[in-house]
Amino acid sequence: MTSFVHGIALLGFEDFALAQGLDPRATLAEIGLPCDAKDGVISGVQFNTLLELCARRSANPLFGLQLGLQQGAQALGNLWYAIQNAGSVGEALQVLIQYFHVHSNGAQLQLECHGGYARLMYEVTDGEAHSVRQTVELAIGISAHLMQGLLQHAWQPHSLQLRHSPVAEPSAYCRLLGITPHFNNSVNAWVFDERLLNIPLSTADQRLRQLVREHLDELARITLQELPSYVQKLLRTWLPHGQVCIEQVAAHMQLSPRSLQRYLRAQNTSFQALLDDTRQALATRYLRESSLSLTQLAGLLGYADLSTFSRAFKRWNGISPQQWKHHQQSSPAAVSRAVPDRHGE
Known part of the structure; x- marks a missing residue:
């Protein structure tokens, strides 16, 4: 174990x-x-x-x-x-x-x-x-x-x-x-x-004792819930330096890839889902706050080429990164109207 x-x-x-x-x-x-x-x-x-x-x-x-x-x-x-x-x-x-x-x-x-x-x-x-x-x-x-x-x-x-x-x-x-x-x-x-x-x-203190015990009961149930956020923290740190795979993350945590996936499944997620979510968050941040070219951005997010990144971005947001950037530059408020609710897909 x-x-x-x-x-x-x-x-x-x-x-x-x-x-x-x-x-x-x-x-x-x-x-x-x-x-x-x-x-x-x-x-x-x-x-x-x-x-x-x-x-x-x-x-x-x-x-x-x-x-x-x-x-x-x-x-x-x-x-x-x-x-x-x-x-x-x-x-x-x-x-x-x-x-x-x-x-x-x-x-x-x-x-x-x-x-x-x-x-x-x-x-x-x-x-x-x-x-x-x-x-x-x-x-x-x-x-x-x-x-x-x-x-x-x-x-x-x-x-x-x-x-x-x-x-x-x-x-x-x-x-x-x-x-x-x-x-x-x-x-x-x-x-x-x-x-x-x-x-x-x-x-x-009887009242404080009850509150602390309730808090510990909650912690006992959610201890592993910290794992997904920790994995995402590693992904945010490492992605700008190249592609990141589950083997790298698991080795860093001194886990086997199978064990890491098992722990993440227990939290109703997976390594690929966390990687996807992290890339999506970083992509919109970079597009909004930097002047990087899309090719540079694709590399920073660990994609092999621009076309692979563009397909992923359209899957996330319903529009291409070029369209998203155009909307952002012309009318920031329009982005929220142009981007569909992921939960409504």
Whole structure:
């Protein structure tokens, strides 16, 4: 399964990377992410690769953990508001678990209680991610900040279990987290007194809690709706540089073309439909705002020749690009009368 992560997961990345001696924009570009990736959705594999690359380039094996501690629970986006307005610590964690897939669908959280102890477990479920130590430690940093925010001084974990071996001296972990992890375990988990789950949260607001839960329910239904707009964003960026095909877009997102088409079908669209709509919008914009020749415009939109572009334009608008431009120049208001309603075709 190919996973996605909301771009909010890159909260504070640029400043932190700079402090680690990295060029954040160049690093993002190296793995195929735009500098404004925080505003969209990125593949889980790319996010994981980014953290691993930064840890290696900065010679800081604790890059992910430190970034997570710096980001704090704000990196969870809308989830943080729902967590803050839960009635108790236990309810807050249940909200986090229930809606975590809205933030990232390539990992999962679980909470289990046994023998007076609770375990908050984190697992990367995306099988395409090969090394996940940095991603796991980022999550550990965020969750440590989260639990401290909820419990203040009452947060005294019994232990921290990590599946991987240490990437730095155990004492370095202790300085950052206040506890030395137990490495090479079967799970990644915070272990703490089960009674902490019953502590009420003084910040709880019943009305706000309901509104945020309704919003998260909506997000859970529309997460993939962001994908078509993201694909169109790539198309608008790349079309002026030549022809764009689904294989290029899928490779950029580290998806197979078949998977990308499947996700788009789930949103009642297709790559070709998005390409068509993007070309139509760009064509009218260029015709209205520039003095490019039609041949130049056809090339900018990725068409092999002018005749192919002209046929597409007439299919969209019912008139040729030459006629459209003539109407635009003579009477801008006439364009709306000359161009038929696409939905009425």
